[in-house]
Amino acid sequence: xxxxxxxxxxxxxxxxxxxxxxxxxxxxxxxxxxxxxxxxxxxxxxxxxxxxxxxxxxxxxxxxxxxxxxxxxxxxxxxxxxxxxxxxxxxxxxxxxxxxxxxxxxxxxxxxxxxxxxxxxxxxxxxxxxxxxxxxxxxxxxxxxxxxxxxxxxxxxxxxxxxxxxxxxxxxxxxxxxxxxxxxxxxxxxxxxxxxxxxxxxxxxxxxxxxxxxxxxxxxxxxxxxx
Amino acid sequence: xxxxxxxxxxxxxxxxxxxxxxxxxxxxxxxxxxxxxxxxxxxxxxxxxxxxxxxxxxxxxxxxxxxxxxxxxxxxxxxxxxxxxxxxxxxxxxxxxxxxxxxxxxxxxxxxxxxxxxxxxxxxxxxxxxxxxxxxxxxxxxxxxxxxxxxxxxxxxxxxxxxxxxxxxxxxxxxxxxxxxxxxxxxxxxxxxxxxxxxxxxxxxxxxxxxxxxxxxxxxxxxxxxx
DNA sequence: ACCTGAACACCGTTCAAGT
DNA sequence: ACCTGAACACCGTTCAAGT
Numbered sequence: 001x002x003x004x005x006x007x008x009x010x011x012x013x014x015x016x017x018x019x020x021x022x023x024x025x026x027x028x029x030x031x032x033x034x035x036x037x038x039x040x041x042x043x044x045x046x047x048x049x050x051x052x053x054x055x056x057x058x059x060x061x062x063x064x065x066x067x068x069x070x071x072x073x074x075x076x077x078x079x080x081x082x083x084x085x086x087x088x089x090x091x092x093x094x095x096x097x098x099x100x101x102x103x104x105x106x107x108x109x110x111x112x113x114x115x116x117x118x119x120x121x122x123x124x125x126x127x128x129x130x131x132x133x134x135x136x137x138x139x140x141x142x143x144x145x146x147x148x149x150x151x152x153x154x155x156x157x158x159x160x161x162x163x164x165x166x167x168x169x170x171x172x173x174x175x176x177x178x179x180x181x182x183x184x185x186x187x188x189x190x191x192x193x194x195x196x197x198x199x200x201x202x203x204x205x206x207x208x209x210x211x212x213x214x215x216x217x218x219x220x221x222x223x224x225x226x227x
Numbered sequence: 228x229x230x231x232x233x234x235x236x237x238x239x240x241x242x243x244x245x246x247x248x249x250x251x252x253x254x255x256x257x258x259x260x261x262x263x264x265x266x267x268x269x270x271x272x273x274x275x276x277x278x279x280x281x282x283x284x285x286x287x288x289x290x291x292x293x294x295x296x297x298x299x300x301x302x303x304x305x306x307x308x309x310x311x312x313x314x315x316x317x318x319x320x321x322x323x324x325x326x327x328x329x330x331x332x333x334x335x336x337x338x339x340x341x342x343x344x345x346x347x348x349x350x351x352x353x354x355x356x357x358x359x360x361x362x363x364x365x366x367x368x369x370x371x372x373x374x375x376x377x378x379x380x381x382x383x384x385x386x387x388x389x390x391x392x393x394x395x396x397x398x399x400x401x402x403x404x405x406x407x408x409x410x411x412x413x414x415x416x417x418x419x420x421x422x423x424x425x426x427x428x429x430x431x432x433x434x435x436x437x438x439x440x441x442x443x444x445x446x447x448x449x450x451x452x453x454x
Numbered sequence: 455a456c457c458t459g460a461a462c463a464c465c466g467t468t469c470a471a472g473t
Numbered sequence: 474a475c476c477t478g479a480a481c482a483c484c485g486t487t488c489a490a491g492t
């Protein structure tokens with residue numbers, strides 16, 4: 001049932017930087033950082049490597065562009081809550097979910113923040129958190145430190161969570177996987193690893209998102225205490 | 228002035244797993260994750276790739292072994308302070324410094340914690356922090372959450388700091404570099420980035436180690452509040 | 455201006471052959 | 474048991490040649 005081509009329809013199969021970046025994101029999502037190769041890219045885009053290099057200077061720049069595209073949409077949502085503390089939670093959860101959906105994002109964001117602090121991504125992330133930190137009533141001298149702590153916690157926790165999710169993905173069943181890790185921790189030498197043994201049972205069935213928010217609350221409480 | 232070979236001197240040029248791992252760490256330290264190649268490895272060890280594969284199954288396993296070696300020495304130091312909160316700071320600083328010296332370590336640790344939670348590294352890290360969390364007086368139900376928050380903050384903050392240090396290393400002068408970033412933030416659109424602009428000056432001459440400890444204190448204060 | 459695709463230097467890994 | 478080194482499949486990047 002082929003419909004007639006609309007006359008106004010633009011050619012959409014032209015190679016553009018945007019299409020390349022979209023395809024890169026799709027490859028990264030489905031196969032991880034190792035899945036983004038020029039071979040896979042040229043196959044999906046039905047072109048040759050030279051064509052891609054005409055739009056993008058190299059692979060690192062492509063990764064940076066993919067990072068910017070994903071992080072922009074994640075932060076564009078904005079916040080709905082009134083209380084600044086709740087707003088920080090919304091921003092943090094937005095990044096947590098973006099990193100969960102795009103597990104390669106955490107490492108790329110760390111790279112982007114360090115390699116390109118004058119770019120758009122770094123101030124956008126700092127502004128997303130920092131505006132709400134100001135609203136929390138933190139004195140001006142503490143703005144940078146408090147915001148950095150939030151950014152670092154979010155990237156660390158979300159990055160670890162995403163890596164865990166990818167690893168658990170190779171397992172048959174999440175509960176079964178956590179159970180086996182828990183059993184392994186319980187079997188550790190009680191003299192060498194008293195804590196891991198004692199805490200092994202808490203691994204079972206724990207909620208990653210909940211744990212992320214609980215950790216965020218520690219940071220927020222600490223920030224509020226120095227207010 | 229060649230000295231006579233001592234009779235008791237053992238052959239030390241035999242290829243061992245230990246020597247391979249040591250060399251891998253040296254290569255990672257001097258040239259980053261991209262600097263660890265089998266070519267560089269075989270040149271330094273004056274051997275062929277097949278010899279290395281006899282001792283180590285593949286590159287991922289070599290990276291895991293390098294991670295374990297470095298993290299073990301970093302955590303072996305133990306703590307000297309009496310107060311548990313101060314002990315947590317010591318453990319965190321030990322990891323911070325190890326990641327600062329070995330900037331590749333943060334990403335590898337995240338990978339190791341997720342891919343190999345039944346290995347030795349994961350419970351060792353959790354125990355290092357968790358024993359002190361218990362000593363802080365946190366109720367048992369909160370042990371896993373509090374310890375995870377600490378681990379995630381430390382890895383996130385230390386990882387970002389190490390990445391920043393590597394990036395700044397390419398610059399002539401740290402103060403000059405921070406100054407130029409600060410200037411770039413001050414030149415941002417005040418409507419789009421009010422916070423980055425306002426905080427730009429705090430970038431100049433800030434102390435990374437101090438900022439790391441301040442962030443750690445936020446987490447610790449938050450944990451103590453839920454006690 | 456934009457794309458093709460062969461070519462290059464490099465990468466991790468394997469394996470038959472040696473000692 | 475341990476090592477050699479050629480060979481393989483793959484990688485990012487370049488560039489002369491096309492349209």
